[in-house]
Amino acid sequence: MFVSQCQTRAYNRLRFRRCWGDGLSFEDTNYFFGRAIDVMDVGRNIEDLLVTPDRSVSVKIPLEMDDGRIRVFEGYRVQHNNARGPFKGGLRYAAEVDLDEVQSLASLMTWKTALARLPYGGAKGGISVDVRELSRDELERLTRQFVNRIHEFIGPHTDIPAPDMNTNAQVMAWIMDQYSLLHGHSPAVVTGKPIDLYGAEGRESATGRGVVYVIEELLKDEGRDIKETTFAIQGLGNVGSYTVRFLDELGAKIVAVSDVSGSVYEAEGLPVREILKYVSGGNLIKGYADSTTITNEEILTLPVDVLIPAAIGSVVNETNMHEVEASYIVEAANSPVTPRADEYLKDKGVVIVPDILANVGGVVVSYFEWVQNLQRFSWKEKQANAELHATITEAYRKVRKLAKRRNLDLRIAAFVLAIGRVGKATVLRGIH
Ligand code: NAD
Secondary structure, three states, X not given: OOOXXXXXXXXXXXXXXXXXXXXXXXXXXXXXXXXXXXXXXXOHHHHHHHHOOXXXXXXXXXXXXXXXXXXXXXXXXXXXXXXXXXXXXEEEEEOOOXXXXXXXXHHHHHHHHHXXXXXXXXXXXXXXXXXXXXXXXXXHHHHHHHHHHHOOOOEOOOEXXXXXXXXXXXXHHHHHHHXXXXXOOOHHHOOOOOHHHOOOOOHHHHHHHHHHHHHHHHHHHOOOOHHHOXXXXXXXXXXXXXXXXXXXXXXXXXXXXXXXXXXXXXXXXXXXXXXXXXXXXXOOXXXXXXXXXXXXXXXXXXXXOEEEEOOOOOOEOOOOHHHOOOOEEEOOOOOOEOHHHHHHHXXXXXXXXXXXXXXXXXXXXXXXXXXXXXXOOOOOHHXXXXXXXXXXXXXXXXXXXXXXXXXXXXXXXXXXXXXXXXHHHHHHHOOO
8 A cells, every 4th residue: 555755744845735635635625725835935934824724623522412422523624725715614424534634625615615716714623433323313413513622613704514425404404403592593604505405596506507618618628528528437426416416408418327336327328316215215316227237446546538426535546546538627526636637637638626715615605605694594405506507617718728728737727826916815814
């Protein structure tokens, strides 16, 4: 196994310049940061300031289970940078969640919000827990206990959480309620809430919709017809299922989809609507018997035009990068391609649309929700979708233009734009 040379080093230049890890890690995100810094004119002091998280909070969360046992969980909130506005970022509930992963995701949020020109910084949080082991009541108590321990660090004008893997509108409703018990009525403390509780129309589908808006722009630039383009999508949760749905509405040829339980493949195209209906009923793909079953490894190396990882991190990595056949990878998930695989695939000519651009739609419509909450006003979904389209196409166009002008890949161009904006705000505010 590859062992990173940098793991024992602190925040020195090497940490984010020449090193990469072997999983979804802060070191990996900083590798891309370092590659962007290499082509920018940024002072050493500012580099260190931009790469280091402002604050990392770890909390112990004791939970009384339904059967009376006490279990203890670890929770995190990392606030990476707030030079451009309040910290903003999702909450992930998964067994693999740890401080390093949360730091990585928090820094991605800093670059993501800057790329979309949202008046936010970046944060992320999570709890190390396998949600399948919890009842609904246990999940609610765990969420409320977590809020009890982090409420002093979050708030409508300081840090605004949102959904991520294994958290949803209901979890956001519990967060809003618990925070409001402690601080008074505060709908704007969290986004991604249910429509009936200060949520925004269009938020639930926003990330998948944004992924598809980016794909439409990409295919236009590449002179390709979406109806003649084949897609494989890994993950059928919030992001994956809406991505599949909107691609299908445009007539795309979706040949493979997967979830945690397995993958299905039909070279001539899958019956997508039927599969989405099956999965939305709470079923797992492995029980869907009407298409050819393949493994979760095989879906990543199918002969398709576009591969869309929309599940977990580091799935395209040094073990499978040589087998990847897609011409385009659109990163709907966060950090699905490791730095080593990114370098290899880029050299091979694969175009990778980076996570900070491809999946920015969620935080864009979260921003709309927050603004509506603060103004006690609500928009119709049509307006949210139109504003999302304008924001995301502008971000894509700027990245593409810079990539062309400076001969950069799309990821490094996106980082250069984002780092430039955060760096400027940092200098303008002053160092104190
Ligand atoms: P989710 O919990 O709704 O869905 C996750 C999906 O991934 C499920 O279908 C699950 O079965 C599948 N999955 C899990 N492990 C898998 C594996 N090993 N192989 C194949 N499939 C697997 O999560 P989500 O909200 O859709 O988030 C997915 C990704 O998108 C994450 O990386 C998240 O950080 C990122 N993201 C989410 C949002 C958002 O608004 N929800 C916004 C930006 C980025």
